[in-house]
Amino acid sequence: SAKRNNKRSFVFATEQLDQELYEKVQLKAELINALTKNEFHLVYQPKYSTNTLEMVGAEALIRWEHPELGFISPVKFIPIAESCGQIIDIDFWVIRSVIEQIAKWRVGGILSLPIAVNISMPTFIREGFVDEVESLLDVFQIAGHFLEFEVTERIAMSDQAKALEVLQRIKNLGISISIDDFGTGYSSLSYLHTMPFSKLKIDRSFVSGIDQSETKRGITGAITAMAKVLKITTIAEGVETKSEIDYLRSIGCDQIQGFLMCKPMSLSDYEEQVRSTLGTLSIKQLETI
Ligand code: C2E
Ligand code: MG
Ligand code: MG
Ligand code: MG
Secondary structure, three states: OHHHHHHHHHHHHHHHHHHHHHHHHHHHHHHHHHOOOOOEEEEEEEEEEOOOOOEEEEEEEEEEEEOOOEEEOHHHHHHHHHHHOOHHHHHHHHHHHHHHHHHHHHHOOOOOOOEEEEOOHHHHOOOOHHHHHHHHHHHOOOOHHHEEEEEEOHHHHOOHHHHHHHHHHHHHOOOEEEEEEEOOOOOOOOHHHHOOOOEEEEOHHHHOOHHHOHHHHHHHHHHHHHHHHOOOEEEEOOOOOHHHHHHHHHOOOOEEOOOOOOOOEOHHHHHHHHHHHHOOOOHHHHHHO
16 A cells, blocks of 8 residues: 555665664774774875976875775765874874875985875864974975875865965975865855965866867856966866867966876875876976976
8 A cells, every 4th residue: 555655665765864864874984993003094196287298296185994894985984084083194194104105205316206296174173283284294305296185165165264274384395285176166266366275176067068068168168367467377177088188278278187197096006107107207307296
């Protein structure tokens, strides 16, 4: 009967909810020990010049390999880590690992292109964030321009004065700042010329299928034109087809990143890529760059 069916679908719905809730609670508990158990590692996804297709840098992306649960996507666990504050330790682990890696490349005489790290909101607004980054750069004797931070529009929506101060201090360390997932936030555009952003990443949702959508072409064209006026570099994320590159080139989008050129890859694959593209430079040469 209808009644029985309703009841059954209700039971099914709550079971599904229970399942999701259970999974969240479980992941939250597992996250607490993931760092000490060494379950995280980083992969690297290169960024390229749209015109020359030269590699211009890379983004470090975290991966979680749980011994029993297997691979857990950051899309799943980062929001959980953000909601319980765990993200601060995780982000610092990433920052430290990347700085340490840059120091290793330096010792090995391998040219290091700037590496971007994603910084979540709780980390960004944490008291002493910039001080800790500065002391890490000091400890490993690394110049800030080897590092890049990716933040979302959300940071410009909260305490603007505080955000501006933190951004300015990061910039003073030589670290450049990108706005990630641009266009998906709800912030006004006024912050763009008041805050020291050097790069704007056009969100994948506007990039994928750009050739089939006049609206998307219009939006990416307008974002790129606006960024030009503000002297901000543009990068399109999630590039998956050749025709997307052609369009992005035609509107003057500076850089591209996406599966078409390269998926996020292991450290050794990334090093190989850098080596074959740029060759091994001596530390002397490195110093002059
Ligand atoms: P994001 O920073 O916007 O990173 C881009 C995401 O899109 C990455 O997913 C990347 O693998 C994926 N991607 C790149 N090119 C393509 C493409 O051509 N097609 C498609 N379909 N996807 C592409 P990933 O690694 O799963 O990361 C998802 C999100 O998790 C990131 O989005 C970022 O917000 C967050 N995240 C990842 N690593 C970290 C981290 O170390 N710290 C923090 N706070 N967040 C992180
Ligand atoms: Mg990012
Ligand atoms: Mg992004
Ligand atoms: Mg995105």
